[in-house]
Amino acid sequence: MWILFLLIYINFNTHGEYWLYSDSLSEHFEDFGSISIREKNIALLTDYFIEDNIYNTQRKYLLFPSLIATSRKMQLFLGYFHKTLLHGLILNQTHDIEYKRFRYIKGISAEATYKQFHINLFSGFPQDLQFDGISYSTTQDTQSIVRGISTSLDLASINIGTAYLRLNRYNMPAPYAFSEIGGLGLEVSKNTFSFLFDAAFKKGVDFISYTRKKGNGLFLSMEFSREQYDLLFQLARYDSLSFYSINLPPVPIKTEILPSSGNSDKGGSFTLSLPHGDGSIEIGSGAIYSLKERSYIHPKNGRAYQEVYIETNRYHDAINYSIKTGYEHRLRIEPEYTHLKDIYVQSDIDLLKLSLECFLRLDRFTEDTSKYLKGVLNSTFYITSNLNIQLLTEYATSKIARYDFERFWPAVELSFNIEGGNISLFYGKQRGGLVCSGGMCRIMPKFNGLKLIVSKSI
């Protein structure tokens, strides 16, 4: 008689949202979760997604299962997995929780490590699930297959990496079906200095002229770190580098705006952090311009973004606070204006003894010729250790088209912590507008109504 004991680890997580729009009484429901079962070296896991709303004729039920086998020197993925190559310059199929963009590759991936050398081979279909503000859209892209290889060599303080990716589109005529992107990266880290340089080269297709189109990209980051300060410089130049949106080049400025999504961008930034006593000061500046149109000199076609800011933080037993003030200049980032200039001051204060957290922000916008102010005040009061109430208000002094001619957005949110999770109930208005993350931007529609959000882990 055989008796076999298997020690397994089971994990279940779920995050569900129910929205009720107060004006139309239409509903939206989504639930994203994961179940994993893990034995010592083998894990079986699946993400699942359910969506039901008025804009879709059918409910969406999606499963993203994977089998992961791990040994000391090898790792094998079968099913859905994530992948980033050369800091996103070549490939970035990962989740962005804030932006509600879930990206996978469905296929097989094998990774092996021998001493300091690491190699990865993979093949699969890129698959995306993305929220557009109203409902989710899926790109179950069975017409495109990606195959790639990456290597890295980790020496004491030097890392050298290479990556190559080939995309085969079965729905394209043969000469234009193949696109390639490859690159190399060098990373040097010493105690007080780190240096990162990535270069990528693309051979793609111009869909207007159906000819071969070359692209390239460079990303450079340098950091000097001492006890008294940390200084970071970043530079980037991307020319026709966007690879069917499955790569997301690094954004060299703090605000996540890359006006041409890696197709025609150049820019850079510096960030100086000065830790002191119970807090820190951060000073930063950055700018991105269109590559070809020299947009700041000839602003007719180009798009550009500039930022300058100073931020101070202080941490104390009784009070934590941060104050930030800055200036932003957007040129043709959104269609409604040419120039948008914003001078702002914001503060985050936690009065820990009073169990009160406040966030304030005041913006002075100059949108082409019109000027207006916009203020935000969010207060969170902790009633008990597991229950808090949040009052959210936002007010603009002018009614402008981008905000649907509205100027007051009040809301209230009640949050309750449960064992391994959280329940929150939101009621009120949320202003729509531009949301940017990872260099990609989208216009979020406004919301007015009720939201019930439940997260739970077992």
Place this chain on the structure above:
Amino acid sequence: MHLLFFIVISTFPLKTITTIDHNIIDFDTIYTQKPVYISFWALWCSQCIKELDKINTLQDSMDFFVIAINEDGKRKKARVRNFAKGHKWRFSVSLDESQKLMREFGILALPSSFLYDTKGHLVKRFTGFSSKDEKNFIKLLDSLYVDTLSTNLH
């Protein structure tokens, strides 16, 4: 006749992890000696940053190991390192480069943090960290020290 027994347990989920400063942390030797706090965070998540600032302060007076796993992706590696140094975080920061850990831990929202005792058992999962949570966290850690001390005495 073959009998198959499944024992569902909760064990410490990490073996080793490489920090953003290229140090390798071996958890087999750490989690048996002191409680371990694993926190998943991102630069855009202001609640996560508040939580880690508080944890950083708590480490002055309490002995527990902290690893902060960043979910911004490899694209923001330098900015993450600059941020951690600017905030004077004394604990280790690691980058979940292709979100393997996020998937293994089943993270669907941030902040998400896990406190493990010296047997590798999950004591509590946090989905936020208010000032009230801080008091509970201190009590919880104190109780773990008492448990560890009595185990060692036996």
